[in-house]
């Protein structure tokens with residue numbers, strides 16, 4: 001019988017990548033009350049790539065995802081320390097100097113942060129409004145647009161989310177009347193309508209049938225030319241099909257990260273090998 005791996009306690013793996021880093025995580029620790037859910041995570045998330053977070057239930061994938069856009073602010077007793085930054089190159093001289101946004105800074109505008117870093121949840125959660133109003137919700141809140149501009153933005157977002165053709169004739173019908181897969185693509189359209197740089201996806205296909213799952217995976221792959229995507233998934237085929245990089249977590253620690261193909265075919269750590277082969281988890 002296979003045994004679960006022992007989480008490593010020292011020398012957390014560090015990523016060095018030729019790709020441009022958009023999110024830098026260094027020595028990140030997080031707690032719920034006295035319980036430490038994340039231990040000294042160090043990981044760079046590359047711009048315009050899909051990064052999959054994998055690992056057994058309770059290993060901290062969602063906790064990390066929710067710190068990236070400060071969703072944990074609403075969880076009583078949740079706190080974090082370490083570095084969690086959104087990196088931006090300064091304009092102009094091209095010297096590559098970075099202007100970091102410290103995501104953990106309590107004084108930052110979290111509403112603005114969540115515009116930059118959108119999130120799509122496990123279960124599609126459209127508002128009980130029309131399809132149009134779901135997509136227009138964020139832009140109405142954050143942008144000054146004319147009716148024509150809003151119409152254009154709603155269409156653009158639904159096109160990007162690959163659901164326009166299915167809903168264009170019933171934009172003012174109820175979003176809750178759509179199928180699960182259509183609702184999830186609508187939620188992606190709603191997330192991208194406010195112009196984020198990053199899309200976080202927490203098991204976005206776990207409530208969907210296989211055909212809708214494949215449609216969302218294709219979409220994720222398409223969207224990465226414009227967005228940086230982080231996806232939490234329990235589905236190994238999904239991680240290998242639609243991500244460029246994979247990070248494997250166990251018991252709140254990052255065990256291994258790298259190119260998805262390498263993590264799945266030639267992992268460096270035995271624990272990763274056991275997990276991706278389905279020996280535990």
Ligand SMILES: Nc1ncnc2c1ncn2[C@@H]1O[C@H](COP(=O)(O)OP(=O)(O)OP(=O)(O)O)[C@@H](O)[C@H]1O
Pocket residue numbers: 032035037055056057058059060061062063064075
């Ligand atoms: N709101 C909370 N209060 C207390 N503990 C929590 C809370 N949310 C998560 N935890 C604990 O933190 C640990 C990490 O949970 P998390 O949800 O991040 O894991 P996960 O890897 O995403 O799991 P799953 O794959 O089952 O969704 C778990 O032990 C979990 O019980």
